[in-house]
Amino acid sequence: MIRHEQITSLDKDYINNKLEQFFLEDNIFEDITTTSTQNEKNHVEAVFLAKEDLLFVGKQIILQGLKKCIFKNIVEDGAYLKKGSQIAVLSGPIVEILKKERVILNLVQRLSGIASTTQKLVKKTEKFGIQLLDTRKTTPGLRRFEKYAVFIGGGTNHRYSLKDSVMIKDNHLIGNSSFEESVNKALSKNPNKDIQVEVDSSNQLREVLKTKVTSILLDNFQPKSLAQAISMIRKKKKKIYIELSGGINMSNINSYCVNGVDGISVGALTHNIKSKDISLDLK
Numbered sequence: 001m002i003r004h005e006q007i008t009s010l011d012k013d014y015i016n017n018k019l020e021q022f023f024l025e026d027n028i029f030e031d032i033t034t035t036s037t038q039n040e041k042n043h044v045e046a047v048f049l050a051k052e053d054l055l056f057v058g059k060q061i062i063l064q065g066l067k068k069c070i071f072k073n074i075v076e077d078g079a080y081l082k083k084g085s086q087i088a089v090l091s092g093p094i095v096e097i098l099k100k101e102r103v104i105l106n107l108v109q110r111l112s113g114i115a116s117t118t119q120k121l122v123k124k125t126e127k128f129g130i131q132l133l134d135t136r137k138t139t140p141g142l143r144r145f146e147k148y149a150v151f152i153g154g155g156t157n158h159r160y161s162l163k164d165s166v167m168i169k170d171n172h173l174i175g176n177s178s179f180e181e182s183v184n185k186a187l188s189k190n191p192n193k194d195i196q197v198e199v200d201s202s203n204q205l206r207e208v209l210k211t212k213v214t215s216i217l218l219d220n221f222q223p224k225s226l227a228q229a230i231s232m233i234r235k236k237k238k239k240i241y242i243e244l245s246g247g248i249n250m251s252n253i254n255s256y257c258v259n260g261v262d263g264i265s266v267g268a269l270t271h272n273i274k275s276k277d278i279s280l281d282l283k
Contacts, residue, residue: 003194003215003241004159007147014144015064019103021141028099035095044094044282048087048108051277055080055115057149058108062088065104068096078115078152087278094282101280109275110142111149116276118153118269121253125264128257131156133243133265146270158265165194167217179204183211196243205229209236217265220246223255230260 023029046069048062056079063074069092081087087108118132125132134150135158136143147157159165166186168179176182179197186195196215199205202225208216209232218229221244233242244256245265256264 002156004157004164006157007144007151007160010060010144010148012060012064015060018141018145019061019065022103022107023100026103028103031099034098038095038098040093040095042094043091044097045089045091046097047089047281047283049279049281050081050083050085050087051279052083053081053116054112054276054278055119055153056087056108057111057115057152058104061107061111062104065100066090066092066096068092097280097282105278105280106275107142107145109278110139110273111145112276112278113273114146114149114270115153117250117273118150118155121250121266121269122154124253125257126154128259128261130257130261131263132269133158133263134269135245135265135267135271136161137267137271139270150269155269156263165196166190168195168197170198170200179208179213180211183208183213187212194241196241198245200246202229202232205232209233213240215241215243217243217245219244223252223258226256226258226261230258234260 050056056075057077059074059077063071069090072089074088075081122132132155134147134155138146143160147160151157159167168182168186172182173179176185183195183197194214196217197208197211197213198217198219199208200219205216216233218226221229230242233240241262242260243263243265244261248256248264248266249268253264
């Protein structure tokens, strides 16, 4: 079940607008090192190299970022590359390349890191028929990029923004007498939206199962208590979407891959990721 829009591509205009912002932040038009040491007429060949095994993301970022360059080749997003593989070979003005390389590398390294980690986790969940979900714990200004990287890695995008679906947590109970009141209010104003409630105890779960909620998020449940919680849910609501979250990572995700779970959300996919090592070598 795909509950939310999937970021399957990045629009060129969107990339261009973002790159313009990032280039301005880096003051590329006032690069005193490059302008004082290089001749604008000099052209060089450049190679993007994978310095470690990775799942690559960033083709359009490189192409749009270095428009004045001529590309001999460039790999597609989603290509698995071994250490030492060429990502792109190009030629162009040395000034153009030197001014923009850091911004481009920062983005491509981060997105490739997200996709690579996502792919490893998906390999653990997919054999159980469980979706690996991202969250809204993204870098400000990079959400669309990062959710795209998750998609390329084989993950499933959770809600993109606060308008996409309702997610009721403890703090949303303020001013309401119960989960049922909160859910009823949400349903009355959003009849065609997914209404998800996050619970962190069996008592909360029992209360939520009395409501017309359409999906349940079990937060910080220990693996040993999952079977009982899932059984409680399925007895009341056989087709409801069950999601897990809370401290789930590469080392413990196998313990959460149990029958009855539909999705596992991992915030660390985008907020606690190690960028991949990619270099840009000039010749």
